[in-house]
Amino acid sequence: MSEILPSGEPAVRVLHGFVSRDGGLNLWAEDGAPGALAKGGRGVPWHPSAVPATELPAGERREPALLTLPSTGAGPLPSPQVGVPPRRGVRRPRVWRVPAVGVPFVDADLAAEFDGRVAPAVRWLIELCGFAASLVRRGRVLPGVRLDGPRPAAHWRPVLIGADAARHATLLDRMPPACRAETASGAEARPVRPGDSTAEVAGAGELLTAALERLVDGLARTRLAEAGVTLAGDGWLAALTGEPGFDAPHDELDELIRALDAWFAQAARGAEVRVCFRLSDPREHEPVMPGEVPLPNDAWRLEFLLQAADEPSVLVPAADVWRDRFAPLRRWTAHPQERLLAGLGRAARLYPALGDALREAHPVEMILDTEGAHGFLSHAAVLAEAGHGVLLPSWWQRGSGLGLSLRVRTPEPIAHVLRDRTAGLRDLVDYEWGLALGGRSLTSDDLADLSRAKVPLVKLRGRWVFLDPERLAAGLAFLSRGGGTMTAGDALRVTRLLPPEDLPLPVTDARGTGWLGDLLSGELDERLELIDPPAGLTGVLKPYQTRGFSWLVFMDSLGLGACLADDMGLGKTVQLLALLLHRRDGPALLVCPLSVLGNWQREAERFAPGLRVRVLHGADRADPASLSVGADLVLTTYATAVRDADALAAIDWDRVVLDEAQHIKNSAGAAARAVRRFPARNRIALTGTPVENRLAELWSILDFVNPGLLASAHTFRARFAVPIERYEDEEAAARLRQATRPFLLRRTKADPGIAGDLPSKRHVRHLCGMTTEQVSLYRAVLDELLERLAEPGETRRKGLVLAAMTKLKQVCVHPALLLKDASPLPGRSGKIDRLEEIVDRALGAGESVLCFTQFARFGGMLAPHLAARFGVRVPFLHGGTPRGARDTMVDEFQRARRPGVFLLSLKAGGTGLNLTAANHVVHVDRWWNPATEAQASDRAFRIGQRRDVQVHTLLCLGTLEERIDRLLADKGVLAERVVGSGEGWLTALSTSELRDLVALAPEAIVD
Structure with missing residues (x-):
């Protein structure tokens, strides 16, 4: 792989991670400049790019892991993070041995110990560990018993309900395939490919559950130890803080398990309904009912509600709960009033200001001033993390949006510029920096209002916004630089491409006068x-x-x-x-x-x-x-x-x-x-x-x-x-x-x-059979290739493969192309028979045909054959055609009153020509780059074409042409990046992979 590293770039090391079958977290690493692939030997081969375990972040050494990874015959594919093109060849999963370390917990600091890049699998493990830490911190765990070892073991298990259950499902759906790549010794390799739907893969859910339970148990024990909590005794209770294993009679163990399961089920049911807080800013107050006292203009309303955890849209205000109007919640609980008081009590430990509301017999809401509203907003994240519902104004979710604004003034109006052409990127323009909020510049009055605000929550231009004091201070300090002049080119670079590193805030609003203003604002299309x-x-x-x-x-x-x-x-x-x-x-x-x-x-x-x-x-x-x-x-x-x-x-x-x-x-x-x-x-x-x-x-x-x-x-x-x-x-x-x-x-x-100005373009693939002569030649070429590759010491493998590929494609077109004997064409090729059918139908309908081939020699044979067969003139444009002659050919074809056939070599006629007189395009042989073929097809499918265009691609059934066409179709628009622009990628395949690709299927012969 070293030969495909971008020149001048150092090797890139990438940190990977996976989950073992017992839920343990493990790390291994890949080097962008691998060693040679080990040959010979028995057992599972070593990954040639694997970094030794001694160079990994600190962890517990474990036996080398067996991982099933995407591979070709030449070795494992480099991960995308290495930054080199993927190795070409037929991809199959294969088991590799890698040095690895087991770690109890993965976070950003641990990943930073590795001098290299971090793969998506490690980022997923960091997210999983953060989720487990959040569950423990919020007390979303309960004790339980495990029976998967020689002795019963006490453990802490997560309680996943509501938002936590949704997050668990999201983690499962986003689990990278590499996280489940470990394979048991002797197990059959299973595919692990980017894009796999992990939620549907057997074992992914079990791995996530095992990993989460193991993390939660370890973190809970650590937190208890840090708090100095130790449970005495030698039974299950003591095992929750000490050694997990314990002994108990069978009848007592069964009773304990039943009691713990009932506790777990009750906790899950109780958490199905939660207290929810809804904050409304002063402009969102509902109309006052007759007899009610209106709220002050600057009053904020904090409402208490009950919410179904798994259906957040089910909300019942506290006022209805106290009036026994809680029908929407009956499915979840029969005691909503108790749930409301209990939930408010738990929330008060996190947000003490709720204590005032709890002094009332039937708490319904709190009325806050601006400072109080800011206090609640500051605690909103803590309340949400603890499992409470929190509904906030939409503007809070958008953040402050504070940035820099730039105003530039060009010296001349646009009319003068257009007339005298005095503008340019080197022109000096006046500029002035400012602050912008939500893409709108702040005036001096706005800045004065901000400076008088007692809390970061302020009302500006009729709407409430939250401004980070540190960002605001940095922005105001930057404005002290004042204005000046810069070139128009610098203004474009600063605002649109390369903001200087010392800007304290992003440039979110750039405007100006004249032509530069149009470019800066991005409104040129409209103006x-x-x-x-x-x-x-x-x-x-x-x-x-x-x-x-x-x-x-x-x-x-x-x-x-x-x-x-x-x-x-x-x-x-x-x-x-x-x-x-x-x-x-x-x-x-x-x-x-x-x-x-x-x-x-x-x-x-x-x-x-x-x-x-x-x-x-x-x-x-x-x-x-x-x-x-x-x-x-x-x-x-x-x-x-x-x-x-x-x-x-x-x-x-x-x-x-x-x-x-x-x-x-x-x-x-x-x-x-x-x-x-x-x-x-x-x-x-x-x-x-x-x-x-x-x-x-x-x-x-x-x-x-x-x-x-x-x-x-x-x-x-x-x-x-x-x-x-x-x-x-x-x-x-x-x-x-x-x-x-x-x-x-x-x-x-x-x-x-x-x-609306173009017709449609339709692609048709024609699978053509082969004659007996074609089949015998195909087999002869294939046998010769495999025989030469089997010879010991063969050093010209690449040349042999490329030459054989060309010969096989020539056989698929016509035997005369391979034999070079100028023998007659009729009746010897399934492709030529199909080509004649297509041309016959097109000419009969009064339509013209473009015919492309990459073999100029065959074009010289095909042109007179088609001319004699259909009684029309068939010009042939190829790389050796003089410029004057090619111009004449194109002009005559475009002006012809009768339908005709134009034969072109793909390289010489594939770009630049306007041949809209034809609405049929035939590719006789494959140029294994879809972009090149699409360019050739667009000689007819372009402005001036008034008819639907049909693109015909001829393929030989059961041959390498059909198999490679299927590969290109599967890869879609990225096919040319996968297989390249020619046959060079085939040389990287092993002999067995080549045999599978070029083998002749029984259905190929139809003669």
């Missing part, structure tokens, strides 16, 4: 002024395209780079051309893949014939400096941009635009380094996939359009990539969305404003 398309644009923009064009104009007018990340087929090209027509202050450079260079020429001629377009490409290309003179748009490819980087960097471009910007996703690559050198007033990126695998790709694109705005790659990785990718940190993800929203416009085909 964006739509601009009419330029006069030179031939064609009508759709509403969402007009909005995208207007957004590009707005960003361009400010000198801010922009990333237009619309889905493929939504018209990024026409939106960019409209921008180029809107304002031309010099030559613009557009860099794109070779496959779409001609498409940009054609689209410019079609939508913007007034643009002067030049092409920088080919061996005899002109000098870039002379080519740019008098040009509005210079088109070039990424390869040419790298070769001519020096010459292109010497030109002052008005705009530099990257199409298919994912080509610079590797910030250290040659293309990314080259385009960053090109000077430009403004930069724009066009891409349908701003993030393919890692967030570093998004940073590379956005750092191109606005250099430095997202800070360095290292800072971005620490603040966002690591928390989001490794720990699924939702807060970090939200901050990243907020930070990138001003510079990235992302629309998908599923968006409500766009979906």
